[in-house]
Amino acid sequence: MTLAPAPRAARSSAELIDAEAPVLAHNYHPLPVVVASAEGAWVEDVEGRRYLDLLAGYSALNFGHRHPVLVEAAHRQLDRLTLTSRAFHHDRLAGFAEGLAALTGLDMVLPMNTGAEAVESGVKVARKWAYDVKGVPGDRATIVVAAGNFHGRTTTIVSFSTDETARAGFGPFTPGFRVVPYNDLAALEEAVDGTTAAVLLEPIQGEAGVVIPDDGYLAGVRELTRRAGCLFVADEIQSGLGRTGRTLAVDHEGVVPDVVLLGKALGGGIVPVSAVVARREVLEVLHPGEHGSTFGGNPLAAAVGSAVVELLETGEFQRRATELGAVLRDGLDALVGKGVVAFRARGLWAGVDVDPAIGTGREIGERLLREGVLVKDTHGSTIRIAPPLTITAEELQEALGALEKVLASGA
Ligand SMILES: *Cc1c(COP(=O)(O)O)cnc(C)c1O
Numbered sequence: 001m002t003l004a005p006a007p008r009a010a011r012s013s014a015e016l017i018d019a020e021a022p023v024l025a026h027n028y029h030p031l032p033v034v035v036a037s038a039e040g041a042w043v044e045d046v047e048g049r050r051y052l053d054l055l056a057g058y059s060a061l062n063f064g065h066r067h068p069v070l071v072e073a074a075h076r077q078l079d080r081l082t083l084t085s086r087a088f089h090h091d092r093l094a095g096f097a098e099g100l101a102a103l104t105g106l107d108m109v110l111p112m113n114t115g116a117e118a119v120e121s122g123v124k125v126a127r128k129w130a131y132d133v134k135g136v137p138g139d140r141a142t143i144v145v146a147a148g149n150f151h152g153r154t155t156t157i158v159s160f161s162t163d164e165t166a167r168a169g170f171g172p173f174t175p176g177f178r179v180v181p182y183n184d185l186a187a188l189e190e191a192v193d194g195t196t197a198a199v200l201l202e203p204i205q206g207e208a209g210v211v212i213p214d215d216g217y218l219a220g221v222r223e224l225t226r227r228a229g230c231l232f233v234a235d236e237i238q239s240g241l242g243r244t245g246r247t248l249a250v251d252h253e254g255v256v257p258d259v260v261l262l263g264k265a266l267g268g269g270i271v272p273v274s275a276v277v278a279r280r281e282v283l284e285v286l287h288p289g290e291h292g293s294t295f296g297g298n299p300l301a302a303a304v305g306s307a308v309v310e311l312l313e314t315g316e317f318q319r320r321a322t323e324l325g326a327v328l329r330d331g332l333d334a335l336v337g338k339g340v341v342a343f344r345a346r347g348l349w350a351g352v353d354v355d356p357a358i359g360t361g362r363e364i365g366e367r368l369l370r371e372g373v374l375v376k377d378t379h380g381s382t383i384r385i386a387p388p389l390t391i392t393a394e395e396l397q398e399a400l401g402a403l404e405k406v407l408a409s410g411a
Contacts, residue, residue, distance in 0.1 A: 013046045029362075031369050031376075038065035041391040043374065052399045054375045056388045058206070059238045059349075062265035063311060064390035070268035070307050077303035085294055092302035099309035100277055103247060104260050108283040110276040111297030111305075115237040115263030116152025118274035121291065122200065122233050122261050123156060125276060127176075128285040130197030134229060141197040143233075146182035150207035151200070151235055183213040185220045192224065198231035198259070199224075203249035206238040209382040210344050210351030218253040225258075231282060237263040237274070242389055245322035245347035247312055252346070258282055268308045273301040317389045321347035327393050328385065331400035339407025341381075349386045356381040358410055367409070371402035
């Protein structure tokens, strides 16, 4: 009989950070905090220090850490059924798909796991639609995308990224994509032709620094794609599910895309859940065997996803994002000229350009960490603020106070 090894002595944050370097790929440069537990908008590190989470897992935690309704849904499902594969039906999938279709005003759902898989699936479906429905000659379909995009990390997706760090060293790339400037309808019009399967866009570019297009752009994209006979695919993986004050960011312009890509918050911060949600005519192009996923739409994912849909059906979180967004906007307005150069905000989501003389986004993040606030930089001196939608106005004020203090302390 072998004895179980003695439990390792608990390690400090510093020891755990050091322990990662030799055994973990260095594809991230995390802030030096080691989180051990969390609840709502708060996380706690190994030493018991508490931090307000203003990143919320890049909006995967829109409902906060361990929302009781979502944790309860997961627990209940864990005790009953977790995985069948799609080789069999299971009793949670129909309800999840019905709820998600109704929530988005679309017809059919293709469940996947990660955001990148939803984008890949959207690309495949758009191409197949172009051949089967639109009549584009074989292997000639193009997809028009925007500069500054972020759609994920797979080989095909980085093929149409304009971020050299994300691309360099990963070629050869997948052909069939045209890149146009974001927020430029004339350039889009020029790029669309008879081979165009789809225009694929983020309604707000998150990783680019919460870049919000001009009013009318999304409606213009809708009108242009309808006229050109191609699909409008909206990547709402970060912008969707309550973050901007509406269920989807396209709702601000009353636009219904042909295809909506969802992920991040769809898994409630518990499991990876993503989906392609589309008009029937689009998703109907898929037949058995042409696409799939072992884990996509699994019972645990469907149970959590259904609970997420139910939370959003109440409108409470969309309302909170709007109301707290006003608090965030007022707080940031007051900091313009006091370390903040400019900011862009919609709902409870802001990209904040800090005076580069004060520090890089990374340095601001490190200083905010010492004040008990977690944020993530994007490019240069831009930080993004996207707290859980469950944060209170008081907590948000507290975080803004920390930002004011950090900016006032100067370079
Ligand atoms: C995060 C993100 C993705 C990729 O999602 P993963 O789950 O990390 O693969 C795709 N599109 C947008 C807009 C995102 O923000």
